[in-house]
Amino acid sequence: MLGNFTYCNPTKLYFGKNAVEGLNEELPKYGKNVLLVYGGGSIKKNGIYDKVSEILKKHGKTVHEDAGVMPNPTTDKLKEGIARARAAKADLILAVGGGSVIDYAKAVSVSVNCKEDPWEKYYLRMEDPDCAVLPVGAVLTMVGTGSEMNGGSVITNRAQKMKIGKVFGPEVFPKFATLDPEYTFTLPRYQMIAGFYDILCHIHEQYFSGTDDNTSDYVMEGLMRSLIHSADIAVKDPLDYEARSNIMWTATWALNTFVAMGKDTDWEVHMIGQAVGAHTDATHGMTLAAVTPAYFKHILPYGKEKFARYAVNVWGVNAGGKTQLQVAEEGIAALEKWMRGIGLVMDLKTLGVTEEMIPSVAYSTLIMTGGYKVLNREDILSILKESL
């Protein structure tokens, strides 16, 4: 049954070719000091940095740089960002990059005026900000996390070997985001494919939970079918605008809170994947891919009906004359075959996990309660070993 909820998603999106020009409409709304946040510098090679700088200059902004945001942004980097934002007296944080950069920009935005340790307050105690939050804007260059239109922010504490995602409310959502599918064209193949699976996994996490039959389930089946269709095209031709634009749009809707409204969600694959990420710094989407088949096989007996529905409605499995379990298993097999086909990493060893690491990874995995089975430590150990 659709439970009670409140929905509000005020982010303004500029989508399409040259979407970055949307900055011309947005920048006049904010003060002079802009903290420009970006990653390892790929935006300097592909021209995006120059384009954004040109628009910032046109609007008379004073640009303060905060570069070097890593794929799994750390608490140490966050401290640096807070100091930079304070020194700059930033009026706006402009994040140019993918999910990590935008996640990090949100973390800075809620921390600049925070009197406590933000890691402890927001990520360990899961509290909400009670201080002034800086506005964040985003120029998206890599799809997957949906961070451009939600309150999600994942931060890694390397000392504690913990990677934790906090979901903030609409006041922390980016005020605006520009989504130009062509900005994703230069992404290396490995990151592109990892992003595709990250999107699918976001939908899985929200789909495989609950026994009801909500509008969201039907919408998610549509989003998954669209993603699979377009990913198959993009893997063959990464420059196919139609495929890449539909993937970008699907990614936003897979995780902008809409499909989660009023229903239970799981997120256990992300918890295991994030524990792997905290130990190896491996690409997020690949950590999710490597543990998914083993996880699904573990929870299948408790969610047979939904897995069978998934097999038919997403993978087109013919259910005729088969048991529910057979249909469900054929669905998971179809998923695995597709995952291998597009080139995802399907084992943890390749991602740098050793047998010795497994107890520590298992220990630092958060246990969620919304899935078809609440895992125990033994389950997590088994899943990690089977995924090795």
Next chain:
Amino acid sequence: MLGNFTYCNPTKLYFGKNAVEGLNEELPKYGKNVLLVYGGGSIKKNGIYDKVSEILKKHGKTVHEDAGVMPNPTTDKLKEGIARARAAKADLILAVGGGSVIDYAKAVSVSVNCKEDPWEKYYLRMEDPDCAVLPVGAVLTMVGTGSEMNGGSVITNRAQKMKIGKVFGPEVFPKFATLDPEYTFTLPRYQMIAGFYDILCHIHEQYFSGTDDNTSDYVMEGLMRSLIHSADIAVKDPLDYEARSNIMWTATWALNTFVAMGKDTDWEVHMIGQAVGAHTDATHGMTLAAVTPAYFKHILPYGKEKFARYAVNVWGVNAGGKTQLQVAEEGIAALEKWMRGIGLVMDLKTLGVTEEMIPSVAYSTLIMTGGYKVLNREDILSILKESL
């Protein structure tokens, strides 16, 4: 191909049982004077009026009433509403009702400070407001139009026999809306069923346009399947909360602009239906139902591929060994069978249209250009005659 677009939908929704309590969070944001807009008084019988009044009183609001909004709100009523809002010095317009009441509240909101004739400026010349717009809030009591989360506003000019829908931008969207599925339980069966078809028709209008293969098409197939599934349950048991809540949620997403982003749309069935409505005052959803089969048969030769896809993905038609045309025709037949099954009015005579009226209805039908065939007057005459 997904075209360029800007997306922003800032409406805050409170969804579920007792959603009206969301007013407690929203009312403090606005001044003292509230213009309470509602329809024929059914909210006085089912207790909703008392509940809303109690919450308004608790927040110390001065309530100014504007009752008697009719199913097809007229320019005459609009004049009355503008005068009332001005006299009340309204700080907020609170619309309690279905799409007509909310559409009307938006029309008043953009007209109170408008120096020109709002019918001419907004509905005939399709201009946007250049004056201060009053904030609108909504307590939804009938699903279908999506008006609770969009900028749509349909107004009827009886003298000119014209019923025109204007789509305003996000500044005219309701600031908030409460959606309690139980508030729709007391709706008469005729209106309930008409609302179901209005929702399906909204999706049709956006689905049957363009030759691309967008995320939106997959999402719309999901929304249609969900609607058909839940409507079948609700027709048997109108008090089924799960079905009614999913229908309510589907209705909002069918027309809150999301699925139309970056793609062409049609809306010709609405144009014909609105012309019928302007002549007969018939229930909106029924006017759409009565003309749909004839319209689809007229445009089928120009959109065979999409109609065949619709047949398979929405109605489960088995395409094996059949031509595209046969599959497409089976889809339309399945739709018609379902429409008759849930009790929709499938002819214009029952809605009060006479043979003599047809030329005038055809003449006042606006011609849209986004569908599979741009109709001419002869086409419209044929469709109306076939629908009689």
